[in-house]
Amino acid sequence: MTRGRHWYGRLGLLAGMLATACGNTGGVGRAPSPAVFSGPEASATSSQRTLTQSSVCSDSFVAHVLDHTTTTHGTEVRKFESNGSGVAVGDLDADGLLDIALANVGGPATILWNRGGLTFETQRLGDVETRAVAIIDVDGDGRPDIAFTHQAGSVSFWRNLPPPSVGERPVFRLAGLPGVMRPAHAMAWGDLNRDGDLDLVAGSYDAELHLKLGDTFMFSSGAGVFAYEREGAAYIGTRLAETSQALAISLLDLNGDGLPDIHVGNDFDVIDQFWLQTADGWQADLPLPVVTHSTMGLDAGDVDNDGRIELFASDMNPYDASVETMTRWLPMMHELDKPRPMGDPQFNENMLFTRGDDGVFTNVSAERRINATGWSWSGEFGDLDNDGFLDLYVVNGMIDAQLFDYLPNHELVEQNQALRNLGDGSFMPAPEWGLGATESGRGMMLADFDNDGRLDIVVNNLRAPAMLYANQLCAGQALEVSLLWPAVHNTHAIGARLALHTSTGVIYRDVRVSCGYLSGSPARVHFGFPEGATLERLEIQWTDGAVTTARDLAAGSWVTFTRQEP
8 A cells, every 4th residue: 555646736736626525335225116027936945043232222223342353464564464364243153143264474363252241362373474254155055154354375275174072162273275276465255157166256456465475476367357267176276367456346136137247446557347147258348437546345235225236345535625634634635645647537535336228337425424534444224223225334543654754653633434335325534433543443343242133343443452432322123134045155145136115115235255455254134224114025136146035034034044955
């Protein structure tokens, strides 16, 4: 994050421009619909448990310090260690509580075992210089595993093995991913070809590889973007690009054909990369009219509740034009400012893309007031206040001995930004939620850690302890859903789509495990909806197109559906 950037002569116009200023996709439709998904019927059994109805209600979030600190190798933070590491969430021991895995640039990775009551047991893993992290069932045995990317290596796979005896935690053993050998910095997991296996897309961060490996990297040909499709026990890699500055990868259907496409969010002057699935293989494309210049995080969600998914990309843009803020930013901006090449579609600001009836994407981030949130890393949508509308949380900050040599401790100190959805897809800062931390966040994830139906937040900070923010907002109701599919290797149905029909509209979700910046979301999905809304039915479209419909759902429940084969 320390190379030059295009600021495009924005210094004199910044004040005027600013005046306009994770997890599962979702939204509430404007009116209930008869059926959202079509396809053959799939049978599934269900088990339902009641979410804890907590009596704690302070209308804010409460901070908890976690036993993990992402460190660097020296006393000063230098490029590109300043980029920090990610965090992933999942139930590693099948006890019904979501656990946490944290990557670490300069030290060991960490598992935090959730023991209930927002208490965690610490386990260090012998994996170092880790960047991205995901919790997924790689080998299809029903137990979630852990995967990490690295500063200058490929993907490490920690296989989840049964505990040695009842009551003990599982054992994680480092194993190989046959065929996955190329450098990987960002990654995303999903069933690309809908064959029931989990595939992998990974991209290198060439700037760091060049710095660490020097001539070895310059004369190699092993970096870039790779799509690894699983075939049997091995992965077959297709090289999509020879160069990459990947900080985030998203697998979403960009052209409406029902198949996942690839969006690689790149740092620096390497424009974001897109590949669409076609009958002839992966086809490079640029479906967006403009893109973020230094894409750090990617997410998606139906923020304006019109039944269409919006795409969000985070970048750097000061969140206000105060003297204090601009004093911290302007020297760096002057130093790195350079002329914009003719026709360059990249801009230094967050972007939110809506798609019209004609399929064309439009950037509406300025009018929705989320184009400027600071030096932003992970940004994720989630219904934090359970009102049926997706809110946005973004973590901020930067530490770099060269880039910010004029600031105390070489650190750009900024508040994280919580933005409440006003109910029309536009956003307003919500400082009353108590989420304006300044610990230099990097990876971040929204998840319900105490099973009370409210989304909490975990942040992997750089050179400061990781934090958990417990949600004590008072309004709304929730339903949480998990999917199990024992007959295929994609045992948690990653890529399935869900539609919850309520008396106030239809809420949409999908199951994803890659989100934000270098981070992984839980396979469990969260639906928030207004107090008093009636739940009519839930439609589940599995990745093979089959549909399961469920009724008799209760607010304040967590339901697990297990697909049954004929």
